[in-house]
Structures are given as structure tokens and as C-alpha cells.
Amino acid sequence: MLNTAILDIVIALSFTYFILSMMVSSINEAVSNARNYRGNLLRTTLFNLFYEKGSTTNAKQPATSAKTTQTTKGEIKTEPETENAWKDCLDEILDSPFIDSVRKKANEFPAYIPPENFTLATMDFLKEQVKDKDGKYDENNLLQTLKKKLENNEIAIIKGKFKTKLLTLIDKSQYDLDQFKIELESFYNKATEQLGSWYKRKIKLILFGYGAILALAFNVDTFHVGKVLWQKPSEATAFVEQIENYKAKKKDPTMTQADSTLQQIANNTINDINENYGTLKPLPIGWNDKEAAPFMRVLGIKNKAEKAAKKFQTTAKDAWFDIFSKFLGWFVTAAAVSLGAPFWYDVFN
Known part of the structure; x- marks a missing residue:
């Protein structure tokens, strides 16, 4: 009996977190x-x-300083530095049809660029740089030609770290074009993997923030909900039965997939989620005079404070304790919501 009551409370809280996570x-x-x-x-x-960073404020303007490099023939070439020569190269790479194909909107930067698309776009850019006056290039000797032009500073747009990286990749691939593409794609993957890790950590904080707002707005205090359901196990059991009805109606295997898929589900069913939020009505959530009484007492709102103190016998000491308890309960709710809907969907299933 005890185990059943605890299980019902866990399922009820998990479902509550799931609904809030979907909304978040x-x-x-x-x-x-x-x-x-x-x-x-x-x-x-x-x-x-x-x-x-160089000595100019505009990447397209020549700098006052210069960088000297020695070519394979021993000649000294002067290479003007810019604040960010890479930006000009990147602009041309991003202007490729391979990048345009992954844009959601024509003038909007794509949210994701597949490694193969970035590699193909970069290769097209490099091929343009080695073409002769007739607009032709030797596919078989592409890397040899590219390296020669880079070392002789014959490609004005490619400078600095980007130039150094290209020369490194050419040497590493030993002039094998397919291997060069693999090395370039691998470099891009490593760079975006770091972005992905950082983005996931950032999203956790964002979801926590939205979760805190919803917890406060709907007064979803984890400790209060758990306490009431523990004191009234019949309500917890009845609520779990309602959850079973919800699962039978809404069961969808895609809900256990990645967040990106879940976002599509959430966007398509947000109105339905709002309707189903009524399923949570039996739970002790939301605001009423009793829940607001501690805040009224502490804020000293006239009439309402006196009414709350008289009706619910709320002293200043009790009010401060209740407020602290609520903030702690909201914090736990927000932290739970930040775990994401897929996690809680698996738990209450």
C-alpha cells in the first residue's frame, strides 16, 4: 500500500513536469x-x-602593417594583414548553393549546416581561386596548384590563419583530394561539436528560466503537491487513472525521440496541450486566497492582509516560512522541467 502511494505520487509529479516541459x-x-x-x-x-585581430577596423580595408613570408623558391613576398581576412572568405563560402539549400529563409542564416555541405561549398570556393584566365583548372593537380598560389601569396583573399590551416591540411592529405575533403570535414565537425556542447548547456539554463516562470505563474510547488497527495492518496490514485486516459489518447512513439523532433510535436499540438492542462486541475496547483495569503501578509497589503491573516491565521513568521518553502518548491519544479519532456515522458510511462 505504501509503495503504491509513493509510486502514484511519482507518476503524478512526472506527468506534471512533462506537461510543463512541453509548454516550455x-x-x-x-x-x-x-x-x-x-x-x-x-x-x-x-x-x-x-x-x-589586426591593425584595422574593417576587414575589407588594407592594414598599415604587413606580413612577410618566404616562398618555396626563397622569394620574399609581402602579405597585407587585415583584422579578419577570413570574413571575406566565409562570405563567399556561405554564398554557395550548398549553403542556400539548408536555409529556411532566403535572408536568414541557417540554424544548421551539414559537414558535407560546408565542405562542398568550401571546395567550390577554393576551385574558384585556382582558375586561370580562361576560368579553367586542373582537377588532378588542384591541391598542388592551390599550395603554390598560397605560398606565393597569389590569392589575395586567403590570408592569416585560414591560409595556414589550408596549407596544413594539404600537407596532411599528401595532395590526395578525397583525403583533403575528409580532413576539412573533420575540422568542421570538431568546431561545431564544441558549439553543440555549449548550446546544450545554454539550453538547460534557458529551459530552467522558462520553467521557473511557469512554476510561479501556475504555482506548481513540488513540495506542496507531494505533501497534499501524500495526505490524500485517493486523489493521487484518481489522478494516475486520468493520466492513463491521457496516454491512451496521446500515445506517440516520436515523443521519446530527440528534442528537435519533440519541438515539432509541441508546436503542432500546443493548443491541445493547453486543453489537456486541465487534466492537472485535480492537483493542488494554481493560485487562490489561501496560497496568496503569505505574500499578502508579508507585503502588508491592507484589507487583504488582514483578511488573509484572519481567515488562514497567517502570522508574519509563518508567512516568511511559507514563502521560502514555495520558492524552494518552484526551484525544484524548474530544475525538473529543465531535464526536458522526453525524460519525463519515459519516467511516467
Whole structure:
């Protein structure tokens, strides 16, 4: 009996977190799409791949300083530095049809660029740089020609760290074009993997923030909900039965997939989620006079404070304790919601 009561409470709380997580996912997806958060983050990451600060404030203006390099023939070539020569190269790479094909909107930076697309776009850019006056190039000697032109500073747009990286990849591939593409794709993967790890950590904080807002707005205090259901096990059992009805109606295997798939589900069913939020009504959540009484007492709102103190016998000491307890309960709710809907869907199933 005891184990059943505890299990019912766990299922009830898990379902509550799941509903809130779905709502948070929808909010986050809407905000991210509106601000193109992922796209802007990817653009910044690509921009910083070979960023180097020079002596000018405009990447397209020549710098006053210069860099000298020695060619394979022993000649000394002068290479003007810019604040970020890589930006000009990146602009041309991103202007490729391989990048345009993954844009959701024509003038919007893509939220994700597959490694193969970035590699193909970069290769097209490099091929343009080695073409002769007739617009032709030797596919079999592409890397040899590219290396020669880079060492002789014959490609004005490629400078600095990007140039150094290309020369390194050429040497590493030993002039094998297929291997060069593999090395280039591997480099891109490593750069974006770091972005992915950082983005996941950032999203956790964002989901926590949205979860805290919803917890406060709907007064979803984990400790209070658990306490009431423990004191009234019949209500917990009845609520679990309602959850079973929800699962039978809404069961969808895609809900256990990745967050990106879940976002699509949340966007398509947000109105339905709002209706199903009524399923949580039997739980002790939401605001009423009793729940607001401690805040009224502490804030000293006239009439309402006196009414709350008289009706619910709320002293100042009790009010402060209740408020602290609520903030702690909201914090736990927000932390649980930040784990994501897929996690809680698996738990209550």
C-alpha cells in the first residue's frame, strides 16, 4: 500500500513536469525561431574559426602593417594583414548553393549546416581561386596548384590563419583530394561539436528560466503537491487513472525521440496541450486566497492582509516560512522541467 502511494505520487509529479516541459519546449522553440538563435550562434562560431585581430577596423580595408613570408623558391613576398581576412572568405563560402539549400529563409542564416555541405561549398570556393584566365583548372593537380598560389601569396583573399590551416591540411592529405575533403570535414565537425556542447548547456539554463516562470505563474510547488497527495492518496490514485486516459489518447512513439523532433510535436499540438492542462486541475496547483495569503501578509497589503491573516491565521513568521518553502518548491519544479519532456515522458510511462 505504501509503495503504491509513493509510486502514484511519482507518476503524478512526472506527468506534471512533462506537461510543463512541453509548454516550455514550445515557448523556447518559438523564441529561438523568432530570433534565429541557433543560426546566429553558428554564424558567430564560423566567424571565429580563423579570426585574428589586426591593425584595422574593417576587414575589407588594407592594414598599415604587413606580413612577410618566404616562398618555396626563397622569394620574399609581402602579405597585407587585415583584422579578419577570413570574413571575406566565409562570405563567399556561405554564398554557395550548398549553403542556400539548408536555409529556411532566403535572408536568414541557417540554424544548421551539414559537414558535407560546408565542405562542398568550401571546395567550390577554393576551385574558384585556382582558375586561370580562361576560368579553367586542373582537377588532378588542384591541391598542388592551390599550395603554390598560397605560398606565393597569389590569392589575395586567403590570408592569416585560414591560409595556414589550408596549407596544413594539404600537407596532411599528401595532395590526395578525397583525403583533403575528409580532413576539412573533420575540422568542421570538431568546431561545431564544441558549439553543440555549449548550446546544450545554454539550453538547460534557458529551459530552467522558462520553467521557473511557469512554476510561479501556475504555482506548481513540488513540495506542496507531494505533501497534499501524500495526505490524500485517493486523489493521487484518481489522478494516475486520468493520466492513463491521457496516454491512451496521446500515445506517440516520436515523443521519446530527440528534442528537435519533440519541438515539432509541441508546436503542432500546443493548443491541445493547453486543453489537456486541465487534466492537472485535480492537483493542488494554481493560485487562490489561501496560497496568496503569505505574500499578502508579508507585503502588508491592507484589507487583504488582514483578511488573509484572519481567515488562514497567517502570522508574519509563518508567512516568511511559507514563502521560502514555495520558492524552494518552484526551484525544484524548474530544475525538473529543465531535464526536458522526453525524460519525463519515459519516467511516467
